[in-house]
Amino acid sequence: MTHPPFRDIDIGLYSVSSTAENRAAARRAEARGFRRVWLAEDHHSRDIFVQATAVGVATETIEIGLGIVNPYTRHPAQIAMAVADLEELAGPRFALGLGAGWSSIAAHGLENPRPITALREAAEICREMLGGGRVAYEGSLYRLPAPGARLTFRPPRPGVPLYFGTMGPRTLRMAAPMADGVFFSVLASPAYVEHCLGHAQAGLAAAGRDADEVDVACYIIFSVDEDGDAARAAAKGLIAHYLMRIKNSPDNVMDHNIDFHASTGALGGGGLTLVEPGQQVVLRWKATKPGTYIYHCAPGGVMIPYHVVSGMSGAVMVLPKGGLKDRAGKALRYDRIYYVGEQDFYVPRDAEGNYRKFETHAEAMEEVFAVMRTLTPSHVVLNGKVGALTGDGAMKARVGETVLIVHSQANRDSRPHLIGGHGDYVWEAGSFADPPEEGLETWFIRGGSAGAALYTFLQPGVYAYLSHNLIEAVQLGALAHFVVDGKWDDDLMTQVSKPGPIPA
């Protein structure tokens, strides 16, 4: 893939700070020579256009990004008015970011949201109006009835840069061809950004546009202090705000929560995170134990196993401050990390032996409980479904690369094995405070834990990574593949003679 065109580092300011604080920060950013300052708006926090006005009149040259404005809570014509007004007041140095965030839509009680349509229609209306044109628009969400509307004053310039703040693949495919830039939400991982860029580039290619024409931006939390611990401490609140915001969609019917095995405190946070449909909660916990750990839903009683065997588990990795070490204290490094979440499912069958389908988890409960009580899963899968990590989903590596595999199982024991390779270093029970075992053929993941294994690939080929209960691997689905590129080493293995008839 081509390199994303990260051109500059801009400064992003949050509406958790007062408008006066953001104004002062923007002036400092201008004095230090930053290209652009981005302003944000969380619903029912500081207003983005008030912030932009304050920053606009307090600065002279720095560009000002509106990141983001939600067309669900402001009509696109109203947005165009405000942006043109800002440019008339403070100069042509604004960029308009549009995004239709779900939480803001929910907070305003807006039903049946259609964010993709909203973004497309809002972008079309804003573009036209900011270009000084008269817009008659018959969209499915917005209308500007004939003879249409135009701004009553002349916008200072056509072509205010238009950004889309979005995460969904379909939105990215739609938005990228219309965009000057796209930006991704805070705490987006490099792998996630790469995934999103693929969708954006597919949209651009379909529209005949070059990937380099679109600016790609991503919010990154940073914290500066001469004392590293102080810098980390200062960033914690904001990271927790995004990372540990646990939402239960209003469309759900059940309560959910999370028990973090890596945390310390009652129920691993399960009591403090219990949310009903339509609620959200923010939890902060201190990661004091380095290692790999399960987290899972645990709302109480029979709902605990039911939610866990419905897929509600994952893993947290807490790296030790000094990095991973072998028994002798030598640093261990890895080039790639892969997460393998193993999952047992208990799907009931009908009289003909076909798997039953249910509209909701509530409907399925009684029959699934009956299968659960047999303790015999119908499926044992890696990363959510049979085949998730084979074919197009296969894990990749090159000869010479070291891969860290984090394997979790919330409910049942498992015994990972890499056919044709080994566990060079294995933290079987997951604790990085313990020295790793070395050179294992198969290792053991206890139900309710996650473990980590480090392996350096020495030969190319397709490797099966599976649960070495081979019935579960081959017949129930617990199978993944590594596809490894590179040069074959005859010294390690060679076929001395080809298959042929047995001599008499």
Ligand SMILES: [Cu+2]
């Ligand atoms: Cu749950």
